Amino acid sequence: MGKYLITGGAGFIGSTLANYVSKQNEVIIIDDLSMGKLENLSLGETTVFIEGSVTDQTLLEKVLSENEFDYIFHLAAVASVADSVKRPLETHEVNFESVLMLLELTRKYQGNLKRLVFSSSAAVYGDEPTLPKKEESVIRPLTPYAVDKFAAEQYVLNYNHLYGIPTSAVRFFNVYGPNQNPESPYSGVISILIDRYKKLLSGENVNFTLFGDGSQSRDFVFIDDVIQALLLVANEVSAIGTQFNVGTGKSIALNKLINTIDKELDLKLPIDYGNERIGDIKDSVADISRLKELNYKPQNGIQDGVKKYLISKGLCT
Numbered sequence: 001m002g003k004y005l006i007t008g009g010a011g012f013i014g015s016t017l018a019n020y021v022s023k024q025n026e027v028i029i030i031d032d033l034s035m036g037k038l039e040n041l042s043l044g045e046t047t048v049f050i051e052g053s054v055t056d057q058t059l060l061e062k063v064l065s066e067n068e069f070d071y072i073f074h075l076a077a078v079a080s081v082a083d084s085v086k087r088p089l090e091t092h093e094v095n096f097e098s099v100l101m102l103l104e105l106t107r108k109y110q111g112n113l114k115r116l117v118f119s120s121s122a123a124v125y126g127d128e129p130t131l132p133k134k135e136e137s138v139i140r141p142l143t144p145y146a147v148d149k150f151a152a153e154q155y156v157l158n159y160n161h162l163y164g165i166p167t168s169a170v171r172f173f174n175v176y177g178p179n180q181n182p183e184s185p186y187s188g189v190i191s192i193l194i195d196r197y198k199k200l201l202s203g204e205n206v207n208f209t210l211f212g213d214g215s216q217s218r219d220f221v222f223i224d225d226v227i228q229a230l231l232l233v234a235n236e237v238s239a240i241g242t243q244f245n246v247g248t249g250k251s252i253a254l255n256k257l258i259n260t261i262d263k264e265l266d267l268k269l270p271i272d273y274g275n276e277r278i279g280d281i282k283d284s285v286a287d288i289s290r291l292k293e294l295n296y297k298p299q300n301g302i303q304d305g306v307k308k309y310l311i312s313k314g315l316c317t
Contacts, residue, residue, distance in 0.1 A: 001025050001046075002114075005069045007054050007102070008076030010036025012180045013119070013172075016223050017073060017230060022047045028063060030054060031076065040179045054098040064102075064109045071234050072116040074102055074156075077149075081123060084145035085278060095148035103159045103167075110165075115234045118169045120153040120243065121146065122219075122284055132287040135171070135243050142281075153243060160241040168239045170229065173247035173286045176305065177223030178312040190220060190309065193258065197265055198315060207270035211277045214255035219247035219285045222305035225298040232294040239294060247286030248298045261306060264316060 002025045008014040009029030018027050019042045026046045032053040043049060052059045054076040077095050078084065084091040099118065106116060125133045126140030141147045153169045160167040176188050182195030192208070199206045229246045233239045252260075262268055288296065300308065310316045 002070035003067065004028070005030070005063065005067070005072045007031070007072075007074050008036065008119075009073075010038060010040055010049070011075065011079075012036075012040070012177075013175060013223065013226060014073070014075040015040035015179050016177070017075070017227055018047065020227055021231075028067065028069075030059070030063065035079070035181070037181065053094075054102065055093050057101055060098075060102060060105055061109075064105045068112060069110055070112075070114045072102075072106065072110070072113065073119075073230065073234070074099060074116065075119045077119065078145070081143050081145045081280070082277060084143050084148070088144040091144060092148055095145065096152050099152035100155055103155060103165070107159065107163055107165055113166060115240070116156065116165060116167045117230060117234050118153060118156040118167065120169045120171045121149045122171050122173045122245070122247070122286065123281070124150040124153070124171065125281075125284070127281055129283075131283060132249065132285045133245065134287040135245060135290055137287075143278075157241055157243060166240045168233045168241070169243040170233055170246045171243060171286075172226065173219040173221055173245065173284060175221055175223060175226050175246075177309055179223070189218075189254065190257070190306065193261060193269070194309060194313060194315070196269060197261060197267060197310075198313060200267060200269060201265070201315060207272050208258075209272045209274050210254060210258075211274045211280060212254075213273060214258070214271070215253050216280070217251040217253045217283045217285070219249070219251045220257070220302055220305070221247045221286075221298065222300035222308070225300055228299075229291060229296055232291070232296055236294045242290070244291045244294075245286040245288055246291065247288055248301070249286055249288045250301070251283065251285035252302050257302065257306075260303060261310075264303075264307065264310060
């Protein structure tokens, strides 16, 4: 049995990870519930939930000084590109300053840590056109969110090189699956789409606003494959001091994605086409060669993943 600290552990990715590892391990979760939900968590005897912010130094110091962790997953973030454009100072405090504070407290108190894994983002690549994106591709962050993620990621990896703290970073592409909150402004496009289909099936008059012409493409990765990737990165010695793309290596245009769900549900979702948003990227797909070297094998293509998501929402069988 190991001991885990998961920040942002009531959120989409964090809660899925927490529910998985808490079956056989002790888990402490820190989340301010600004985006996460307690009902996402299966709180058992080995799980402790602390409502609080990762920007609270007193709280973090208490948790890190009073516990000896095997693994720390820093998933807490303001995970919205658009929000970072509107509120750069506030999002910087969460997305960068809290990371540096956590690293310093880890250096001070966690001498036996096996791994700290930081959640970065494919947003760091920006609009540099070369595809697929490799970890060593040109970095061209276009928003405060992307700048903070890249800067924090580099600090995380440098704390390994400079101080010997066993750190790794993952650059998430477009993660989707159950527990993703469609009501959140930070949510992914698939969860919002499925929410619209659910309302359409119940007889509501709904439509979906697509920013741009729908030809933009994304590498959508199902949550189960993300958990596989996180645990591989956390446990493989060769992953220390390194960053990894987490995706499927395949992309799909949003128009084709919508058409796929239309066919699965035998529905036609009404679409409103809006202007492209500042900071949005046209096309994105991951090169996952580095992660595959850790024996990563994505199990869910877009059709399989979407079907599992729809089943989890009771929309199909």
